[in-house]
Amino acid sequence: xxxxxxxxxxxxxxxxxxxxxxxxxxxxxxxxxxxxxxxxxxxxxxxxxxxxxxxxxxxxxxxxxxxxxxxxxxxxxxxxxxxxxxxxxxxxxxxxxxxxxxxxxxxxxxxxxxxxxxxxxxxxxxxxxxxxxxxxxxxxxxxxxxxxxxxxxxxxxxxxxxxxxxxxxxxxxxxxxxxxxxxxxxxxxxxxxxxxxxxxxxxxxxxxxxxxxxxxxxxxxxxxxxxxxxxxxxxxxxxxxxxxxxxxxxxxxxxxxxxxxxxxxxxxxxxxxxxxxxxxxxxxxxxxxxxxxxxxxxxxxxxxxxxxxxxxxxxxxxxxxxxxxxxxxxxxxxxxxxxxxxxxxxxxxxxxxxxxxxxxxxxxxxxxxxxxxxxxxxxxxxxxxxxxxx
Numbered sequence: 001x002x003x004x005x006x007x008x009x010x011x012x013x014x015x016x017x018x019x020x021x022x023x024x025x026x027x028x029x030x031x032x033x034x035x036x037x038x039x040x041x042x043x044x045x046x047x048x049x050x051x052x053x054x055x056x057x058x059x060x061x062x063x064x065x066x067x068x069x070x071x072x073x074x075x076x077x078x079x080x081x082x083x084x085x086x087x088x089x090x091x092x093x094x095x096x097x098x099x100x101x102x103x104x105x106x107x108x109x110x111x112x113x114x115x116x117x118x119x120x121x122x123x124x125x126x127x128x129x130x131x132x133x134x135x136x137x138x139x140x141x142x143x144x145x146x147x148x149x150x151x152x153x154x155x156x157x158x159x160x161x162x163x164x165x166x167x168x169x170x171x172x173x174x175x176x177x178x179x180x181x182x183x184x185x186x187x188x189x190x191x192x193x194x195x196x197x198x199x200x201x202x203x204x205x206x207x208x209x210x211x212x213x214x215x216x217x218x219x220x221x222x223x224x225x226x227x228x229x230x231x232x233x234x235x236x237x238x239x240x241x242x243x244x245x246x247x248x249x250x251x252x253x254x255x256x257x258x259x260x261x262x263x264x265x266x267x268x269x270x271x272x273x274x275x276x277x278x279x280x281x282x283x284x285x286x287x288x289x290x291x292x293x294x295x296x297x298x299x300x301x302x303x304x305x306x307x308x309x310x311x312x313x314x315x316x317x318x319x320x321x322x323x324x325x326x327x328x329x330x331x332x333x334x335x336x337x338x339x340x341x342x343x344x345x346x347x348x349x350x351x352x353x354x355x356x357x358x359x360x361x362x363x364x365x366x367x368x369x370x371x372x373x374x375x376x377x378x379x380x381x382x383x384x385x386x387x388x389x390x
Contacts, residue, residue, distance in 0.1 A: 037080060108144060111137045115148075119155060124183035128190060131155070135194045142206045146213070149195075153215050156191050160184065162222040162243045185222065192224030192247075199229035213256075216240060222268060227251055235259070238282075242268035242291065249275050260286055265314065267291045272298050283309055288344045290314045295321050300356070304334045311344030311368070319349040323356030332356045340365035347371045353380045360384055 115137055118130025131152065138148035163169065163181045172178070195214065203210040213233040221237075223245030229252045236259040246269045257279045267290040276299045285308040296319040323332045334356065342365055348358070350373050360366075361382040374381065 108137065108141045111141075112144065112148070116151065119151070124180070124187060128187050131187060131190050131194060135198070138209065139198075139207070145209065149209060149212050149214065152191050152195070156188050156216060156221070157219050160188065160220045162220065162245075165244075188221075189223050192221070192226060196224070196226040196229050199226070199231065203230065203232070221245075221247055223247060227271075229253075230255070231258075232256060237263055239263065241266060242270060244268055246271065251275060254278060254281075258282065262286060265289065265291050265293060267314075270294065272296075274298065277302065277304070281305070285309065287312065288314050288316060292317070295319075297321065299324075300332050300334070301325055303332055306334065306336045306339050308338040308364075309336070310340045311342065311346055312340075313343045314345070316344055316346045317349065318347065318351050321348075321351040321353075323351065323353045325355065334358045336360045337362040339363050341368045341370065343368050345371070347373075349373050350375050356380065357382065 115133035227250040238261045240263045281304045299322040
């Protein structure tokens with residue numbers, strides 16, 4: 001088994017830059033304008049204070065009056081000179097800041113290119129170093145953080161087949177041939193763990209990853225640790241395949257929407273114990289064929305859609321799960337419309353659903369129904385027509 005590598009171009013992204021700088025006038029033009037204004041002011045003051053037209057009742061100007069006019073004019077010119085000096089300093093500051101921004105952007109682009117080069121390497125050690133280099137760049141680069149996160153997510157989304165179990169590898173004639181895919185698994189797990197590590201830290205505006213989106217669409221995941229993370233943006237595992245290992249979402253807070261639409265649960269153990277979902281959770285048209293989805297003590301405060309999901313094998317636990325809404329009068333709905341219960345052991349063990357509704361009224365197949373141990377009244381569960389209330 002081998003892990004296909006994409007060329008470097010798969011990781012290179014055209015970075016969006018802001019619009020062009022506003023046109024500025026040359027410094028010499030600014031100075032000429034100021035000198036012209038000073039000359040006009042001097043001439044205007046002399047004319048205003050000494051002309052017969054503006055001061056017909058004043059005596060003829062003597063030397064003292066002329067000196068006073070000149071002194072006032074010089075004060076005005078000195079003030080204008082100060083304005084010129086401030087203008088020059090302002091222009092120099094702008095040039096300096098623009099130069100610093102260009103140098104910083106150049107440095108970030110060079111670091112991005114270097115990290116992307118490492119991620120595309122044929123050597124596993126270089127790719128692992130590229131993961132940490134890209135994560136460190138995302139920490140430092142506010143404007144490009146989402147781009148760096150997108151690259152890391154894209155790496156995990158690349159085609160991948162999980163290695164066989166240990167006993168299967170040891171029974172093979174040439175177990176060393178599995179080394180490349182085992183190295184690739186280590187790198188992919190490192191990406192997930194790096195994301196989890198960043199999202200466990202308290203949010204700091206402009207420095208942390210919490211408010212960004214994480215797109216793991218189509219990922220083939222066989223392990224990783226995201227426990228205690230805080231997601232404030234959108235998270236997508238749509239079309240994902242969860243094949244083996246343990247993916248830990250324990251005590252995670254999802255403040256934005258979570259998308260598992262059309263995912264396939266084929267043997268992995270997903271732990272959502274004490275996880276809080278503050279926005280809609282989409283599990284439509286998924287397949288639970290093997291493994292475990294454990295929502296024990298999870299807290300849903302918005303709707304959860306299992307529309308069209310096929311429960312064909314494995315286990316799903318809703319032990320002491322809480323469903324409630326912070327909005328007065330609103331009731332979250334766990335909607336199982338069109339779902340097929342044919343083999344999965346779905347257990348509702350004393351969930352707190354008094355402020356919610358479990359809707360099974362329009363399921364497609366009820367041949368292997370869930371097991372209910374409810375502390376709340378039967379009106380919280382809508383069973384298919386003809387089924388006795390439990």
